[in-house]
Amino acid sequence: MYLRKDTAAKIIQEISMILDYDINIMDEKGAILASTNPDRVGMFHEGAFRIIRHGLRELAVYEDGQYQGCRRGINLPIFLNDRIIGVIGITGEVSEVMKYGKVLKKMTEILLMDLFSYQKKSQQEQVRLIFVNEWINTQPFAFSPDFKESLAEYGLPIESSYAVCLVTPASVLEDAEDLKERSFLHARNGETGIVICAVSSADQAEAFIKKAARNSGADEFLCAIGGMQKDYTGVRHSYRQAQKLMALKRGKKGCFFYEDSVAELILNDVDAEYKELLSRQLLSQLTRQERQEFADFMEVYIRCNGSVNAIAKELFVHKNTVQYKINKIVRKTGRDPRVLKDAFVLAMTAQWMQRN
Structure with a gap:
């Protein structure tokens, strides 16, 4: 790894808040990459060059100009993975700044290690996202020749059933690497996390997402799990399938399975013209507020299988109130949710309203 200007500038910014001395960071060629004195950036620093060339543990400069481009102070090598990648210098009387040298050197190396680890992780995530995008967007016959080798590198089996999960926010997967699960490949694409699961059932995919959510501290998230496929x-x-399900469940929380949502997905794919016509026929007598109340009530009605007792319990109302709401729907729409064919039409209309 070589020191970059932006990296050196970040380190200078962090350290300058602690020490009230001019600080310089030089690269492997002896050029000043960053400094609390902007006028010195880009200058050649012979002291740094000598440290790197001869592997010196430190170099004190007692007079300005003792070495080309140098001022009084102490200069020390910066190590990363046992290799000198630059030099840090503190300007001032050697006797004064010497006591800060080792501490400053160690702080710089710790900051560099953190930045290096972050950059390495970001690069790995980018490579993983490229591979995942190829997998989910390419027809199998068009896979690159080394596709199966990449599968093996990620520890994913060829002989396995697969499913894909989409999860939002993507931060749910922030610490998923720590779970050490070899059957799951995940990547972040903006605010959406993509997880390719080599599992025998969709329940295993759900368990992984919930485990990742607990690990990241995420309390609320939406996860759409596509149908199980026989192989990669x-x-x-x-x-x-997961994309369609994610769009259908937009605004909700929890894990949802494509194979449990087929009926909803079919209804959602009905032509917009038909939806508008049916809504106009059924809801013309309802005010805007009544339409929302109708949609909310029908969602509970279907979930409770029309049971008045169950509906009353979920809504925290008396059974008579539930009967009143049902009778109001009959009066205003001409359809009775207690009649199977009417319940189907009313449920469809309520679902479309919730989607729009």
């Missing part, structure tokens, strides 16, 4: 060639199909 079906990942693209499962991904598209």
Whole structure:
């Protein structure tokens, strides 16, 4: 790793808040990359060059100009992975700044290690996202020749069933690496996390997402789990199923399965013209507020299978209030949710309203 200007500038910014001395960071060629004195940036620093060239443990400069481009102070090598990658210098009387040298050197190396680890992790995540994007967007016959080798590198089996999960916010997967789960490959694409799961059931995929959420401290999230596919060639199909399900469940929280939501998805795909026509026929007698109340009530009604007792319990109202709401729907829409064919039409209309 070589020191970059932006990295050196970040370190100078952090350290300058602690020490009231001019500080310089030089690269492996002896050039000043960053300094609390902007006029010195870009200058050649012979002291740093000598440290790097001869492997010196430190170099004190007792007079300005003793070495080309140098001022009084102490200069020390910066190590990363047992290799000198630069030099840090403190300007001032050697007897005064010497006591800060080792502490400053150690702080710089710790900051560099943190930045290096972050950059390395970011690079790995980017490479992983490129591979995942190829997998979910490419027809199997168009996979690159080394695709199966990449699968093996990520520890994913060829002979396994697969499913794809989409999760938002993507921060749910922030610490998923720590789980050490070899059957799951995850990547972040903006605010959406993508997880490719080599599992035998969708329940295992759900368990992984919930475990990752607990690990990251996420309390609320939306996860859409595509249908199970017989092998890795079906990942693209499962991904598209998860996309449809994610759009359908937008605004909700929890884990949802494509294979449990087929009826909702079919209804959601009905032509917009038909939806508008049916809504106009049914809801013309309802005010805006009544329409929202209708949609909310029908969602509970269907979930409780029309049980008045169950509906009353969930809504925290008396059974008579539930009967009143049902009768109001009959009066205002001409359809009775207690009649199966009417309940189907009313439920469809309520769902479309919730989506818009």
